[in-house]
Amino acid sequence: MLILGIAGGTGCGKTTVVNQIVDELPENEVGVISQDSYYNDLSHLSKEEREKVNFDHPNSIDFDLLISHLEKLRQGKSIHKPIYSFVEETRLEKTILTAPRKVMIVEGILVLSNPKLRNMFDIKIYVHADSDERLIRRLQRDIKERGHDLEKALTRYQTAVKPMHQQFIEPSKEFADIIIPNNHYNTVAVDIVRTIINDRLG
Numbered sequence: 684m685l686i687l688g689i690a691g692g693t694g695c696g697k698t699t700v701v702n703q704i705v706d707e708l709p710e711n712e713v714g715v716i717s718q719d720s721y722y723n724d725l726s727h728l729s730k731e732e733r734e735k736v737n738f739d740h741p742n743s744i745d746f747d748l749l750i751s752h753l754e755k756l757r758q759g760k761s762i763h764k765p766i767y768s769f770v771e772e773t774r775l776e777k778t779i780l781t782a783p784r785k786v787m788i789v790e791g792i793l794v795l796s797n798p799k800l801r802n803m804f805d806i807k808i809y810v811h812a813d814s815d816e817r818l819i820r821r822l823q824r825d826i827k828e829r830g831h832d833l834e835k836a837l838t839r840y841q842t843a844v845k846p847m848h849q850q851f852i853e854p855s856k857e858f859a860d861i862i863i864p865n866n867h868y869n870t871v872a873v874d875i876v877r878t879i880i881n882d883r884l885g
């Protein structure tokens with residue numbers, strides 16, 4: 684199994700890059716795991732309490748479960764991947780049965796920050812976009828798709844997203860084998876990563 688880890692700040696385009704990579708590859712050969720699926724289950728907290736959680740700190744992610752799932756996939760076993768609702772800010776009861784694939788892509792803001800997870804990756808990629816570009820994209824997405832209003836999105840950005848980015852995410856860039864500049868859609872970089880994967884798939 685070839686495991687790729689793809690990190691980068693919120694709104695840099697990780698999901699978009701992964702979708703572009705996967706789109707032209709055989710469906711049954713490549714699997715994707717998003718760190719977002721592994722947010723801690725906060726169903727024991729009230730909605731008001733959940734609003735106050737710092738979702739950009741590594742402690743908000745169940746890395747133990749993510750790592751154990753990746754280990755199982757590597758052993759050829761299927762996993763029950765959690766489903767996270769950004770609107771409810773909690774994990775759903777339903778899971779997705781996910782089978783191992785020849786190539787597994789793990790993407791998320793903090794996947795290169797966690798040393799144990801990072802060491803499981805054969806190829807480490809960091810997607811870079813400038814912070815103003817990321818903020819614009821994030822506001823548009825959070826308001827359209829994640830049920831936030833402008834004030835909530837901006838407050839979160841100032842109090843959690845930006846400081847955690849500076850403390851944990853940006854420094855993880857130094858572990859990357861490949862840095863993809865993504866202020867603009869970068870089809871050349873996507874093609875290069877796809878070629879690496881195709882080589883492995885033979």
Ligand SMILES: Nc1ncnc2c1ncn2[C@@H]1O[C@H](COP(=O)(O)OP(=O)(O)O)[C@@H](O)[C@H]1O
Pocket residue numbers: 691692693694695696697698699700820821824865866867868869
């Ligand atoms: N290179 C790009 N140029 C302009 N918009 C982009 C680019 N890459 C992604 N986007 C848009 O930015 C938003 C966030 O992208 P997404 O892939 O979800 O980022 P991430 O997964 O890193 O948070 C989405 O609405 C997406 O369509």
Ligand SMILES: Nc1ccn([C@@H]2O[C@H](COP(=O)(O)O)[C@@H](O)[C@H]2O)c(=O)n1
Pocket residue numbers: 692693694697698719722738739768769772773791792829844
């Ligand atoms: N309930 C939540 C949980 C997380 N977030 C934000 O998601 C961002 C990470 O996801 P990306 O797809 O943008 O990489 C992270 O910055 C959290 O602030 C949220 O808004 N609500």
